[in-house]
Amino acid sequence: MVPLSxxxxxxxxxxxxxxxxxxxxxxxxxxxxxxxxxxxxxxxSFVAFAAQWHALSGQVFVFFVMVVAAAESAVGLxxxxxxxxTRGTLNVDQVDLLKL
Amino acid sequence: MLHLLVFSVFGLVCVxxxxxxxxxxxxxxxxLSLVVVMGSLAVEYLLLGAEFVAAVQVIxxxxxxxxxxxxxxxxxxxxxxxxxxxxxxxxxFGIPGVxxxxxxxxxxxxxxxxxxxxxxxxxxGPPKVIGWLLFHDFLLPFEVTSVLVLIAIMxxxxxxSHPADVQQSAQPDGKEG
Numbered sequence: 569m570v571p572l573s574x575x576x577x578x579x580x581x582x583x584x585x586x587x588x589x590x591x592x593x594x595x596x597x598x599x600x601x602x603x604x605x606x607x608x609x610x611x612x613s614f615v616a617f618a619a620q621w622h623a624l625s626g627q628v629f630v631f632f633v634m635v636v637a638a639a640e641s642a643v644g645l646x647x648x649x650x651x652x653x654t655r656g657t658l659n660v661d662q663v664d665l666l667k668l
Numbered sequence: 669m670l671h672l673l674v675f676s677v678f679g680l681v682c683v684x685x686x687x688x689x690x691x692x693x694x695x696x697x698x699x700l701s702l703v704v705v706m707g708s709l710a711v712e713y714l715l716l717g718a719e720f721v722a723a724v725q726v727i728x729x730x731x732x733x734x735x736x737x738x739x740x741x742x743x744x745x746x747x748x749x750x751x752x753x754x755x756x757x758x759x760x761f762g763i764p765g766v767x768x769x770x771x772x773x774x775x776x777x778x779x780x781x782x783x784x785x786x787x788x789x790x791x792x793g794p795p796k797v798i799g800w801l802l803f804h805d806f807l808l809p810f811e812v813t814s815v816l817v818l819i820a821i822m823x824x825x826x827x828x829s830h831p832a833d834v835q836q837s838a839q840p841d842g843k844e845g
Contacts, residue, residue: 639820646827
């Protein structure tokens with residue numbers, strides 16, 4: 569028997585690691601991976617609450633979050649490819665203009 | 669007891685992978701540690717009795733999405749990132765702020781939501797029940813996400829296609845005559 573709060577603390581740690589990575593990393597791909605880390609942390613808390621309250625809708629919501637994350641990563645990686653093609657760099661400090 | 673042991677081991681692996689993602693400087697190393705995080709999260713889902721979510725986590729997240737990431741890293745030949753120095757004020761106030769905030773959140777969670785506990789396999793989420801929910805109660809959101817995925821595919825194709833190819837295909841017979 570593991571208390572629910574342990575799962576919540578683990579999910580909070582994962583979300584915090586994602587936020588820190590989003591702020592300190594400079595490679596645009598790694599920043600994108602930090603966003604995925606945050607989504608995973610949220611998913612863990614969804615499943616933990618679903619198990620706590622015996623509501624299977626939580627697991628269905630995790631499924632929807634995964635689908636949206638897949639769509640988001642497809643579009644995001646396409647944007648990264650387009651940015652790299654026009655700027656020639658992946659460093660976000662050098663990508664500071666909306667228009668070329 | 670065994671439940672707690674498995675939870676702790678895979679939780680530690682999960683946190684170690686997340687911290688390794690932050691520490692590594694090459695994107696490919698970060699991507700591989702993210703795969704470790706997702707794999708150990710799948711074990712945590714299994715502990716919570718969500719077998720369908722665990723399977724989807726491995727197939728979609730650790731499989732499809734991470735392959736896409738690794739593919740883009742290889743395609744763009746991403747090298748080691750060069751770090752920029754953060755401001756001193758951010759270091760001075762940020763680190764104590766993060767420590768105080770995290771201790772506060774952990775304390776509140778442990779104090780006020782620790783009443784219930786999750787037994788191993790307490791709520792088996794068999795794929796049959798999940799599928800029934802998905803195609804019965806959540807049918808409209810399911811269809812909307814299918815439209816979303818279709819739009820995302822088209823958007824990715826448009827964004828990633830080369831601009832010169834788009835111009836050539838827009839005027840196919842411009843240079844012929």
